[in-house]
Structures are given as C-alpha cells and as structure tokens.
Amino acid sequence: MTNSRRNFFYKAGLMAGAFSTNSLFNQVHAAEIEKASNKISDLDPRQAAGDEDFWSVIQQGFTVNPNIINFNNGGVSPSPKVVQDAVERYNKFSNEAPSYYMWRILDQGREPLREKLAELAGCDPEEIAINRNATEALNTVIYGMDLVKGDEVIGTKQDYPNMIQGWRQREQREGIRYTQLNFDFPIEDDEIIVSAF
Secondary structure, three states: OOOOHHHHHHHHHHHHHHOOOOOHHHHHHHHHHHHHHHHOOOOOHHHHHOOHHHHHHHHOOOOOOOOOOOOOOOOOOOOOHHHHHHHHHHHHHHHHOHHHHHHHHHHHHHHHHHHHHHHHHOOOHHHOOOOOOHHHHHHHHHHHOOOOOOOEEEEEOOOOHHHHHHHHHHHHHHOOEEEEEOOOOOOOOHHHHHHHO
8 A cells, every 4th residue: 555645644543542541532534534544545636625525523632722713734733633632541541650651551552553653654763863853853853963163054034933943052052053034925936945945
C-alpha cells in the first residue's frame, strides 16, 4: 500500500480504533472515519477538501466549544476526543503506580510505538523522534544542527516566532548568521520564493 493522503486517513482511522478500546464512542467514530475516508478515496485533494460530509465526521471527533471559532489551530490546536481519553487514562495509570508504570510499562512501549508511527508515516523507525509538540521538535533540530561561527541560516520574517527566537539565540551565542527574507504575500508563483533562497 503506497504512502498517500488516502492511505494516511485509512491508517489513522484504524489506529484511532486500536488505541480507543475503553470508549464505545471512539470505536464507533473510528469506524465512521474509515467509512468516510473510503468515500473520498477516489477524489482529488481539492474535491476532498470540499466534501462537507467527510469533514463533518472528522469534526465529531473533537470536543471544541461550538460557540467559539478557533482560528489558531497551528500552535494551540485541540486534541481529538480519542487523544483526550487516552491522556486521561494514562495519567490515571501513571498516578496509581508511578515508578512501575514509568519503568516497566512506558519504557517498554517506546520502541513498539515508534514502529507503529513509522508504519503510519511510511518510513523507518530510526527516522522517528517522539517529541511533545512541533515547537519542541523544531527546536531539537535548530539546536542540534552542527553549525559553526559564520555559517548562515536563511529564513523568512513569516516564520513561526519561536523558531526565529531559536535561530536568534544561536546567532547571539555562537556567531552564526541568521538572515530573514521578507515576502509580500500572496504569491502565486512558487519560483519567486524558491529563487529568493
């Protein structure tokens, strides 16, 4: 099976079901996601993006307040109900027997989790790093890159502020050069952006 958007939604639906054994809602919803994903499997991305029935099924997996519209789903996106339930369940387990759970359960589950994530992403488990969030993951890369004084990193003024701060910190501490390009968006021609770098 190829690694595609359709395949990703299919696997995500299966994994949601696999990780949600405590909740009938989650099991039923995972089946609904799989069914909805199958219905859009022959659509191109634009058609799938406009399929309101599909996105209605996805929306049902979240517990957001219907009276508030959250436009910032980048840095503060809500977790699906299946994730909320799992966090609550694992937090309870962790507090019932902290050292036992941490060393005998969590520790032993790390590599199987990486293998499952790699299968979902279509890559080797060695390419998977488990981080708490995207900011931590990007900072791991920013602070982990082997750069020396005088090396230049080129970003944009539109980059995520926490990433800009990371590069600025390395600039001040290590003497790398951090250059920011500024674009006048919207830009219809990708080549304008590519050629600027």
